[in-house]
Amino acid sequence: xxxxxxxxxxxxxxxxxxxxxxxxxxxxxxxxxxxxxxxxxxxxxxxxxxxxxxxxxxxxxxxxxxxxxxxxxxxxxxxxxxxxxxxxxxxxxxxxxxxxxxxxxxxxxxxxxxxxxxxxxxxxxxxxxxxxxxxxxxxxxxxxxxxxxxxxxxxxxxxxxxxxxxxx
Numbered sequence: 001x002x003x004x005x006x007x008x009x010x011x012x013x014x015x016x017x018x019x020x021x022x023x024x025x026x027x028x029x030x031x032x033x034x035x036x037x038x039x040x041x042x043x044x045x046x047x048x049x050x051x052x053x054x055x056x057x058x059x060x061x062x063x064x065x066x067x068x069x070x071x072x073x074x075x076x077x078x079x080x081x082x083x084x085x086x087x088x089x090x091x092x093x094x095x096x097x098x099x100x101x102x103x104x105x106x107x108x109x110x111x112x113x114x115x116x117x118x119x120x121x122x123x124x125x126x127x128x129x130x131x132x133x134x135x136x137x138x139x140x141x142x143x144x145x146x147x148x149x150x151x152x153x154x155x156x157x158x159x160x161x162x163x164x165x166x167x168x
Contacts (some may be wrong), residue, residue, distance in 0.1 A: 034068050035060035041163065050087060054094035064156030067103040067122070069130065069142050070096075071165045079165050087167075092105075101166065102118040107157050109141060109148040118142040133152030 031037040035057060038044045047070040050062060060066065077085055086091055102125045110117050117140065121131045130143040140147040147165035152159040 004140050011120065031154045032156070033061040034064070034157045034159050037152055037159050038068065038070055041152070041155050041159070041161070043072045043074065044070050044159075046073050046084075046088075047071055050094045052097055053091055055091055056095060062156065065105065065107040067106060067108040067158030068159045069086045069101045069103075069145070069162050069166070070159055071101075072148060072161050072163060075145070075163050075165050081153070083167075093123055097128055097167065098123050100128040101130075102126070103130070108156070108160075110142075112161050138155045153160050 021074060031040060035048070038051070038060075039048050051057060060068070079087075084099045087097060104125045106122070108117065108122060117132045118134045119132055121129045123129055128143075133141045135141065141151070142162055143158065143166045145162035145166055147160060148163050149161035154160070
């Protein structure tokens with residue numbers, strides 16, 4: 001059997017469509033680093049900018065494991081503009097801020113199947129103790145900020161999104 005070029009293209013396209021419809025969806029590869037993962041999130045652009053301002057890109061791309069508690073863009077928007085500008089404009093202040101939200105050497109899974117973190121604390125790279133709690137509505141809190149999104153995984157750790165900017 002001999003096919004014309006047009007028939008071969010139609011046949012190939014048909015085969016590709018059939019394969020794509022019958023094949024299971026392939027899992028997306030996990031981001032390599034917590035910084036890559038944060039940069040992929042549409043609601044963490046300000047946090048990523050603060051990491052860049054702090055000069056901690058290489059730290060968050062290192063082997064880990066790391067647990068990062070990153071305020072959402074909405075949380076940053078609630079800050080007074082002058083405070084936000086001061087944080088972004090001062091590498092030292094930005095560094096202290098990010099390290100105060102970074103737990104090194106440990107990946108804390110806030111939700112793991114049916115279990116979750118409801119109490120305790122974790123020491124951050126900035127020397128801060130972040131306390132964990134649950135309120136009457138069963139919402140999880142980290143240092144007084146509500147956990148919005150939990151356990152976003154990267155190869156070197158995880159990112160947890162919180163609803164409040166935790167300044168030291």
